[in-house]
Amino acid sequence: MYKILMTYNNLEGLDSLFSNEEFKIDVYNKPSLEEFKKLIKDYEGLLIRSEVKVTAEIIEAADRLKFIGRAGTGLDNVDKAMATKRGIVIANVPGGNTLSVAEHTIGLMLSLARNIPEAYKSLKNKKWERKNFVGTELFGKILGLIGLGRIGTEVAKRMSAFGMKVVAYDPFVDSNFAKRNGIEIKGINEVYEEADYISIHSPLNDSTRGMINAAAIKKMKDGVRIINCARGPIINEKDLCYAVKSGKIKGVALDVFMKEPPEDWTIVGMENVIVTPHLAASTKEAQIRIAKEMGEVIVDFFTRGIVRNAINAHK
Numbered sequence: 001m002y003k004i005l006m007t008y009n010n011l012e013g014l015d016s017l018f019s020n021e022e023f024k025i026d027v028y029n030k031p032s033l034e035e036f037k038k039l040i041k042d043y044e045g046l047l048i049r050s051e052v053k054v055t056a057e058i059i060e061a062a063d064r065l066k067f068i069g070r071a072g073t074g075l076d077n078v079d080k081a082m083a084t085k086r087g088i089v090i091a092n093v094p095g096g097n098t099l100s101v102a103e104h105t106i107g108l109m110l111s112l113a114r115n116i117p118e119a120y121k122s123l124k125n126k127k128w129e130r131k132n133f134v135g136t137e138l139f140g141k142i143l144g145l146i147g148l149g150r151i152g153t154e155v156a157k158r159m160s161a162f163g164m165k166v167v168a169y170d171p172f173v174d175s176n177f178a179k180r181n182g183i184e185i186k187g188i189n190e191v192y193e194e195a196d197y198i199s200i201h202s203p204l205n206d207s208t209r210g211m212i213n214a215a216a217i218k219k220m221k222d223g224v225r226i227i228n229c230a231r232g233p234i235i236n237e238k239d240l241c242y243a244v245k246s247g248k249i250k251g252v253a254l255d256v257f258m259k260e261p262p263e264d265w266t267i268v269g270m271e272n273v274i275v276t277p278h279l280a281a282s283t284k285e286a287q288i289r290i291a292k293e294m295g296e297v298i299v300d301f302f303t304r305g306i307v308r309n310a311i312n313a314h315k
């Protein structure tokens with residue numbers, strides 16, 4: 001019997017894994033570091049989302065661990081180098097939440113353009129303030145994407161239909177692929193200089209951490225609006241606060257934060273900043289799609305020796 005530790009408690013979509021007699025799945029929702037270190041010793045498989053950190057310390061304690069499954073996309077919460085060194089396969093489900101994240105990004109973009117959260121708040125307070133919430137159209141504006149992977153591409157396709165011109169920075173994308181989707185690939189500075197809206201769709205890594213900082217913001221258009229549904233630490237929150245306060249940035253929509261939940265709530269409370277608590281991938285459809293695929297990946301790995309969606313190793 002293969003023992004799997006699961007560190008979140010949404011079991012939807014995992015029925016076939018739970019009913020498979022070759023597996024014993026134990027659910028411990030968001031264990032503390034100390035609990036996690038003790039627990040992990042017994043397990044061959046680990047199933048996680050973004051809330052827990054699988055640090056070197058955890059991996060060192062994981063004597064029997066062979067497989068880490070990330071029910072989602074981002075792997076910035078796993079020490080990949082250490083897992084790889086220990087011969088542990090890491091697999092994720094990269095496509096499962098693409099459409100959900102793209103749709104949430106667009107929801108935030110529209111909310112910024114039309115002041116929907118502020119107007120909602122005002123009317124709920126029984127105020128009828130039409131003049132305060134005059135918006136702007138997205139039509140004819142330039143959308144600058146940082147990162148043109150699956151999510152960035154889906155955002156681009158949809159926003160082209162709104163009549164936005166889409167430019168993107170992504171050092172790994174072929175410009176013909178972009179052109180076929182109506183997107184122009186540009187240098188990062190050109191994206192900063194041209195875009196009315198900047199939406200971030202890059203993974204968090206050494207080259208993207210803190211890339212939206214004071215120097216980058218200085219290059220952006222006055223009155224730019226920024227949306228981040230990727231990872232919080234890609235933006236320097238202090239520099240962002242300063243630029244919102246000064247009026248350089250007209251609006252910000254954040255689904256992700258430097259620390260989650262935030263330790264410093266300054267940005268959350270600011271005017272012209274709209275926020276959601278890391279919800280972009282949280283739809284019924286995405287969660288079920290991801291859980292089903294991850295269940296199959298786990299069964300294939302342990303019972304058939306088939307390694308799917310691995311980002312670091314082959315069996």
Ligand code: MLT
Nearest residue numbers: 049050072073074097281
């Ligand atoms: C992801 O990386 O899959 C999304 O941000 C959702 C999450 O981490 O929970």
